[in-house]
Amino acid sequence: MADNRTNGKTGNGAGKAKPPVLVVLQLSGGNDFMSTVVPFGDPHYFDFRKTVGIPEKDVLKLNDSIGFHPVMKPFKQMYDEGKVAVIQGIGYPTPDRSHFRSMDIWHTAEPTKIIADGWLGKTVRDLDPQKQNVCTGVSFGQGLPRAMYFSGTPVISVAHLEGYGLLTSLPGTEQRAAVNAFTRMYAPEEFREASLVMGHIGQTGRDALVGADMLKVAPQKYSSNVEYAGDALSQSLKGIAQVHLADIGTRIFYAQHGGYDVHGSQLQSQPKLWSQVSRAVNDFFADLRLHSAADNVVMMIFSEFGRRVRDNGNGTDHGSGGGAFLIGDCVKGGLYAEYPSLAPAKQASGDLAFNNDFRSLYSTLLEQWLGLQAAPVVNGAFEQFKGMIKSAA
Amino acid sequence: MTSVHSKARSLRHSQSDVTLMAHLVRRAGFGARAEELEALAVKGYDVVVDDLLHPERFPDLDEDLLERFHSEHSDDESTGWTVTRWTYQMINSKRPLQFKMAIFWHGLFATAVSKVTNNPMMRDQYLMLRDNGLGNLRTILQKLARDPAMLYWLDQQQNHAAAVNENWGRELLELFSMGRGNYTEDDVKAAARAFTGWTIDQTFPRYPSGYYDARFVYREEDHDHSAKTMLGHTGDFNGDDVIDIILKQPATAQYLGKHLCKFFVEDDPEEAAISAVAETLVASSFDIRATLRMLFTSDFFKEAAFKKVKSPVEHVVGTVRTAGRYTDPWEGGIDALVPTMGRMGQALLNPPTVEGWHTGREWIDSAYLIERVNFAAELLGDPTAPGVSAMADRIARGRRAVAAPALVDAVLYEMGALTLGADDKAAVRESLELVGDIPCGPPDRFRETVARICRTISASRQYQLG
Numbered sequence: 002m003a004d005n006r007t008n009g010k011t012g013n014g015a016g017k018a019k020p021p022v023l024v025v026l027q028l029s030g031g032n033d034f035m036s037t038v039v040p041f042g043d044p045h046y047f048d049f050r051k052t053v054g055i056p057e058k059d060v061l062k063l064n065d066s067i068g069f070h071p072v073m074k075p076f077k078q079m080y081d082e083g084k085v086a087v088i089q090g091i092g093y094p095t096p097d098r099s100h101f102r103s104m105d106i107w108h109t110a111e112p113t114k115i116i117a118d119g120w121l122g123k124t125v126r127d128l129d130p131q132k133q134n135v136c137t138g139v140s141f142g143q144g145l146p147r148a149m150y151f152s153g154t155p156v157i158s159v160a161h162l163e164g165y166g167l168l169t170s171l172p173g174t175e176q177r178a179a180v181n182a183f184t185r186m187y188a189p190e191e192f193r194e195a196s197l198v199m200g201h202i203g204q205t206g207r208d209a210l211v212g213a214d215m216l217k218v219a220p221q222k223y224s225s226n227v228e229y230a231g232d233a234l235s236q237s238l239k240g241i242a243q244v245h246l247a248d249i250g251t252r253i254f255y256a257q258h259g260g261y262d263v264h265g266s267q268l269q270s271q272p273k274l275w276s277q278v279s280r281a282v283n284d285f286f287a288d289l290r291l292h293s294a295a296d297n298v299v300m301m302i303f304s305e306f307g308r309r310v311r312d313n314g315n316g317t318d319h320g321s322g323g324g325a326f327l328i329g330d331c332v333k334g335g336l337y338a339e340y341p342s343l344a345p346a347k348q349a350s351g352d353l354a355f356n357n358d359f360r361s362l363y364s365t366l367l368e369q370w371l372g373l374q375a376a377p378v379v380n381g382a383f384e385q386f387k388g389m390i391k392s393a394a
Numbered sequence: 395m396t397s398v399h400s401k402a403r404s405l406r407h408s409q410s411d412v413t414l415m416a417h418l419v420r421r422a423g424f425g426a427r428a429e430e431l432e433a434l435a436v437k438g439y440d441v442v443v444d445d446l447l448h449p450e451r452f453p454d455l456d457e458d459l460l461e462r463f464h465s466e467h468s469d470d471e472s473t474g475w476t477v478t479r480w481t482y483q484m485i486n487s488k489r490p491l492q493f494k495m496a497i498f499w500h501g502l503f504a505t506a507v508s509k510v511t512n513n514p515m516m517r518d519q520y521l522m523l524r525d526n527g528l529g530n531l532r533t534i535l536q537k538l539a540r541d542p543a544m545l546y547w548l549d550q551q552q553n554h555a556a557a558v559n560e561n562w563g564r565e566l567l568e569l570f571s572m573g574r575g576n577y578t579e580d581d582v583k584a585a586a587r588a589f590t591g592w593t594i595d596q597t598f599p600r601y602p603s604g605y606y607d608a609r610f611v612y613r614e615e616d617h618d619h620s621a622k623t624m625l626g627h628t629g630d631f632n633g634d635d636v637i638d639i640i641l642k643q644p645a646t647a648q649y650l651g652k653h654l655c656k657f658f659v660e661d662d663p664e665e666a667a668i669s670a671v672a673e674t675l676v677a678s679s680f681d682i683r684a685t686l687r688m689l690f691t692s693d694f695f696k697e698a699a700f701k702k703v704k705s706p707v708e709h710v711v712g713t714v715r716t717a718g719r720y721t722d723p724w725e726g727g728i729d730a731l732v733p734t735m736g737r738m739g740q741a742l743l744n745p746p747t748v749e750g751w752h753t754g755r756e757w758i759d760s761a762y763l764i765e766r767v768n769f770a771a772e773l774l775g776d777p778t779a780p781g782v783s784a785m786a787d788r789i790a791r792g793r794r795a796v797a798a799p800a801l802v803d804a805v806l807y808e809m810g811a812l813t814l815g816a817d818d819k820a821a822v823r824e825s826l827e828l829v830g831d832i833p834c835g836p837p838d839r840f841r842e843t844v845a846r847i848c849r850t851i852s853a854s855r856q857y858q859l860g
Contacts, residue, residue, distance in 0.1 A: 099568060143746075143761075157760050168768060186818045198661070201755050314557040
């Protein structure tokens with residue numbers, strides 16, 4: 002199997018003692034970029050956002066023309082510390098306004114056809130081509146996202162870390178017999194190829210057994226002063242922190258936060274969502290820093306599209322161009338690319354026009370952070386951001 | 395096959411009849427143990443298909459009895475309790491296809507309480523799908539377009555002539571009828587405009603103190619009466635006109651045919667099967683009952699046993715039925731089945747997105763598989779579960795002992811004509827140290843042995859298929 006690693010030309014993270022870790026946080030539903038990074042300085046903003054516009058006096062200003070939503074104080078603090086890169090106007094050609102399709106495009110890095118290969122599944126494959134560590138990729142939440150899926154590449158999907166494991170409710174001797182049978186029944190076929198589905202179930206079962214053994218130490222080893230909030234996102238990030246701190250070799254983490262499809266009631270929903278995100282992400286990095294484990298972690302936050310420039314009277318409908326964020330000690334914070342203009346002539350059919358392809362951001366992370374070759378993962382060559390990833394001091 | 399053939403075999407059944415009946419009952423219902431399947435096989439396949447398609451022939455189950463014996467849930471309006479009542483029906487109803495079709499339509503018209511946050515509205519949508527699911531697609535879509543939960547879910551309250559909201563118009567075409575690639579953005583805009591004014595009479599805030607009844611209401615003053623052009627038709631279309639236009643499109647029968655095949659036949663259905671179902675939909679003017687009759691009696695259906703990964707609902711309800719649990723309304727704990735299905739990836743009335751659930755192989759990931767295996771092991775590994783002891787007693791009847799390999803085969807049969815590869819059968823025997831002749835007594839000891847065999851079988855890969 003070809004090794005994707007860029008031998009000799011390693012990413013900034015890969016050369017250090019601690020291998021670089023990427024945490025991907027997906028905001029599901031199409032986050033309204035214009036309400037997250039508010040373009041209050043654009044002369045058209047208040048005309049187009051008559052209902053859901055944020056008053057300039059409330060915005061947490063980054064400069065004379067844009068700023069964060071008022072509830073994002075913890076996020077703004079990280080930005081002021083130079084740890085948050087804002088990638089403005091991110092998207093892809095011929096945008097798709099279907100949640101399902103657009104999210105799949107971000108998950109597979111393939112806008113032109115429907116495929117099942119996830120970019121992070123391929124990344125896990127390239128990070129661990131010999132499949133030596135089934136916990137190389139761990140997704141927190143209900144259900145494995147397509148981004149993490151690649152046929153033949155083991156990834157772990159965890160809903161709750163405590164009590165995770167196979168047949169754990171059976172008494173001792175019975176459990177041993179049952180796990181013994183399971184191990185045999187899920188062993189790879191010796192002489193014939195299994196059908197696709199049986200092969201998939203078999204691989205999943207084998208990985209589940211091994212992964213459970215490795216993961217169960219994480220909550221046991223964990224202790225911290227940081228008090229995470231009780232919402233699902235905070236608990237997912239706490240789980241990620243526990244596994245990261247357990248040092249079992251996980252390189253790719255995934256978490257999801259839903260509810261961003263604000264066709265209506267946007268003034269109620271948007272602040273709540275970003276309150277949760279700001280606090281959870283801040284707590285996560287604080288926890289890592291407490292344990293001196295933050296310096297090899299970069300988080301990427303993305304959503305499947307932004308929302309329409311003009312609001313619909315109560316919220317916003319699906320749009321295209323949006324934004325993404327990178328957060329971490331090794332991220333050179335600041336504003337990247339350009340905030341798309343709201344001028345009608347510059348819009349893309351009523352949406353923000355994108356000015357950078359998301360595969361550029363992926364390529365930047367793959368090569369400069371993870372030390373892999375980007376082209377096989379993102380199906381092509383895309384110009385990378387310069388200076389966004391820095392080596393730690 | 396005609397009923398003449400059925401009568402000729404009416405006095406006995408063959409192994410293959412039971413196997414075929416097991417497949418039909420797993421797909422059109424929620425599965426059954428061999429005892430029940432043998433009785434059905436005597437009736438004959440086509441008779442059973444006809445009975446499945448005519449739920450009205452069979453008595454309805456009194457769901458309210460559940461509340462008498464779970465008084466903490468009296469007048470419980472929560473979605474969790476609605477799903478519990480639905481689950482009780484799936485386990486015990488003599489009208490299983492009605493409840494299976496409710497799952498099919500719910501998966502297609504995926505509406506989630508996480509946004510709707512009004513439990514009576516969600517229950518009303520489920521009941522509408524349950525009661526109309528075997529009828530005509532035109533009726534179903536017309537009722538769906540007036541369903542308060544759907545109207546709220548897809549923002550019809552915000553769809554005004556002066557400010558069009560495209561959510562319902564888009565998803566109606568993309569996910570509920572025609573599928574992507576068969577219409578343009580202009581068709582979406584036209585459909586959205588045709589449905590302006592279709593709303594519910596509850597306005598914000600919806601409740602300070604309890605749930606108010608929601609009703610569909612058509613607000614003429616909010617409706618866009620200008621001409622719309624959609625899929626080659628032009629006119630001052632209203633919502634029902636859009637539904638009529640949709641039903642004229644060949645893509646609609648293909649799209650629904652594909653989903654019926656994915657749900658009832660196999661995870662990756664053949665084009666020929668999809669086309670055959672689509673043709674029947676068109677020929678019957680979208681009569682679901684007639685279409686399902688064609689599907690259940692087709693060769694492509696009969697040859698598709700175990701070609702689907704069981705959904706969490708099928709896995710949980712099927713396992714419960716095998717174990718003979720929750721057959722009586724006074725058995726406590728049935729409400730715990732609802733979060734169990736949720737942890738396996740299928741929270742009824744709360745799908746992850748309007749796109750519904752990703753099915754087939756995607757039901758299996760490491761978290762889901764662990765839940766599925768653990769759940770089935772716990773239920774079937776209990777020798778006091780009525781179904782487990784009934785299976786053990788049937789195997790033991792008239793025998794002193796049974797050879798280990800024959801015992802495993804007998805348990806597979808009793809569980810519902812299941813199959814298992816030779817290597818897996820050996821793994822079952824050897825992990826349980828089943829060697830030589832296994833005595834069928836004393837009954838308690840034998841039931842424990844059978845329970846362990848059931849539990850081990852249920853952990854297999856094959857058991858994930860249905």
